Amino acid sequence: MEERFDAIIVGGGLAGLGAAYTLASEGLEVLLLERGDYAGAKNVTGGRIYLNPVRDMYPDLWKKAPLERFIAHEEVAIMAKERSLTLRYSGEELRTEPYQSYSILRAKFDRWFAKQVERKGAMIVTKSKVDDLIFENGKVAGVKAGEDELYADVVIACDGVLSLLAEKAGLRKPGNPKDYAVGVKEVIELEAAVIEERFGLSEGEGVARLFMGEVTKGMFGGGFLYTNKDSISLGLVVSIKELMENKDRIELPVMFEEFKNRPEIAPLIKGGQTAEYSAHVIPEGGYKALTKLYGDGILVAGDAAGFSMNIGVTVRGMEYALASGYYAAKAVIKAKEKGDFSAKTLAVYEEMLKNSFVMQDFINFKEAPHVLENPRFFTYYPELVTSIMRDLYAVPAGPKERLYPTVKKYLGFKQLWAMAGDMRKVMKI
Amino acid sequence: MSEPLNLKAKLGLNVFKEDKERHINIKPGMEKDPRLKRAVLVCPAGLYSLNDKGEVEFTIDGCLECGTCRIACGVEVLDWKYPHGGAGVQFRFG
Structure with missing residues (x-):
């Protein structure tokens, strides 16, 4: 033919x-x-x-x-080993048509x-x-x-x-591991009404939650959760280079299972039926890897x-x-x-x-890949932030420490100096 | 896989259509290449595993065609193609 x-x-x-x-x-x-x-x-x-x-x-x-659902709520969960801090942003503009984004x-x-x-x-x-x-x-x-x-x-x-x-x-040429991540995902079926109740959503609304920190065992990457009409997309994204070189030899499917079993996640998907398990490579090298x-x-x-x-x-x-x-x-x-x-x-x-926005975004954010690779974002900061939260909320049997010293003990000169260094790099994004 | 997990059951939820031949093969003479061991850590479907002798064993059943092993191990080690048209995983959700 x-x-x-x-x-x-x-x-x-x-x-x-x-x-x-x-x-x-x-x-x-x-x-x-x-x-x-x-x-x-x-x-x-x-x-x-x-x-x-x-x-x-x-x-x-x-x-x-x-x-699926228009995203009316943006959430980020900072995950430490034993604790976490979740922020939820909701805004009128996210609830107003035309909607910015959809699952x-x-x-x-x-x-x-x-x-x-x-x-x-x-x-x-x-x-x-x-x-x-x-x-x-x-x-x-x-x-x-x-x-x-x-x-x-x-x-x-x-x-x-x-x-x-x-x-x-x-x-x-064939891709270089440092420029790519692997994503894994489960689509977990749940009734629409259950999703809306569990995530505090009005009818048709959706939520997007990103997880950073311990979920990727300190490796570059993170977790995600998106609510669909009658299912949840739950997954992990990890740098291929860091994963294949990880010293503890953690295998990706094991990492994903541990993520699902976190106390912050398990109740969200409870009673849900996994309908599909998928995976894909994601280009993450930015402008320099085009x-x-x-x-x-x-x-x-x-x-x-x-x-x-x-x-x-x-x-x-x-x-x-x-x-x-x-x-x-x-x-x-x-x-x-x-x-x-x-x-x-x-x-x-x-x-x-x-x-167009395509190349302009890639040029504007060309420093993002190597700035975000900083392992401190995935281990040090989640532990720091959640430790401060733990101490702020703690009520001991004896007298409670004043709030300012509670926070300040985590932020000595050495720590602040290192943070300022990270900040200088982040300012390039 | 070092842990049993429910990975097999999870892959069993997907729709797979059989192919005429394996679309990923370890290149002859590369069976003991250390780069292959990377695949054990990165493969989302757990298709690569280490046997008692410390060699990498590989099965194609349950391949999600994600491409991670090709990136991690490289094309010197793996002969990597997509399955034939209409074969392999067919995502219903994606």
């Missing part, structure tokens, strides 16, 4: 579907190849999606999108998104794995998928965090390009995937107008990204 398309998109995740949606909307002939049984079958998120950055790129999409289950959402893409006229073939690129005169000219050779003016590699295709195109974004006849978008970012307070990837897919499509449209799909023309993709 030999067929020709304007563009072949590899991978039915948010970058690929976003690119296909945008191209098909402009009338281009698009083929999207997805190796799973359906778009979303291989995709995992924490997950929460922020809509503001991508709302206008996909104006017709959000009204009927199968999202999301990707198998559900992507499958629905793929239908919208097909409605726009793109062709989606599932259960089709791309094995290789086809080169003609040094330029990418198509893909090989099993027995099929498929040709197009341009290939958009949206094949996920490992992007074997970008490797084959010479746009990247791959080359284009070559002759090829563009790279989404996780494949490294577009995911952890800055501590937020962990984001899906908006960057949707936006990079959108701009990749816009670059292809420009290239088609010119009738030239060489790297020189496709370079407009990077220009567009630089003028």
Whole structure:
């Protein structure tokens, strides 16, 4: 079989579907190849999606999108070995439409998104794995998928965090452990009413809680909990480099089980039925770890390009995937107008990204990965903060110590000096 | 895995479709490479384990296709591909 398309998109995740949606909307002939049984079958998120950055790129999409709950409460739990401190932020703006962010289950959402893409006229073939690129005169000219050779003016590699295709195109090398984290997650089913009662939510509201500290045994990473409509997404994210070098030889599944058994977590998921256990690599190397974004006849978008970012307070990837897919499509449209799909023309993709929130975020936060790697954030500070709380709340049999000395004994000159040092680094974020 | 956990049962909740062949293989001659031991710590599905001789054993059943072992051990040690189209894990929630 030999067929020709304007563009072949590899991978039915948010970058690929976003690119296909945008191209098909402009009338281009698009083929999207997805190796799973359906778009979303291989995709995992924490997950929460922020809509503001991508709302206008996909104006017709959000009204009927199968999202879970809008996030009305932002929580962070600082976890020490034997104690913890949880903060909950609730704000009027989080309760007001259009909502800033939603919890999301990707198998559900992507499958629905793929239908919208097909409605726009793109062709989606599932259960089709791309094995290789086809080169003609040094330029990418198509893909090989099993027995099929498929040709197009341009290939958009949206094949996920490992992007074997970008490797084959010479746009990247296999990933370095320091630039990646692994995430594991359970989806735990609970009735909507139980979720709302347990987490203090009004109907339809959701909560996002991040956990930092002991949950990752001092390694770079953290835990997350998102409430879906009638389930909870509970997971851990840990630096691959730190995990594979950890001296105590703690295995990730054991770490996750211990997290679930924490007294702060166990009652939240009590009575729930685990419905699925998933895992995925996450790009966390930031700006410095981005791959080359284009070559002759090829563009790279989404996780494949490294577009995911952890800055501590937020962990984001899906908006960057949707936006990079959108701009990749816009670059292809420009290239088609010119009738030239060489790297020189496709370079407009990077220009567009630089003028958008995508590259601006990556440049602004380029120091975040190595600043946040500081092990003191995961052991020292959680123990310090919770020890102060313990002493403040303690009522001994004898007289209670005055509050100021209670706190001050933890904050001598040496400690404050070290904190100031950490602070100077944090100020780079 | 050093602890039994309920990992097998947990993986049993997922939908897996059988593949024609193993999509991840230890490269010939690399069975004793120390880099393989990293996979024991990082694999979310616990598919890599150390046997009595201190060698790494590996099974593909329950692979979540997350890619962590490829990043941790590297491509000199592992021959790493995705399963064939329509095979492997099919997430219903994701």
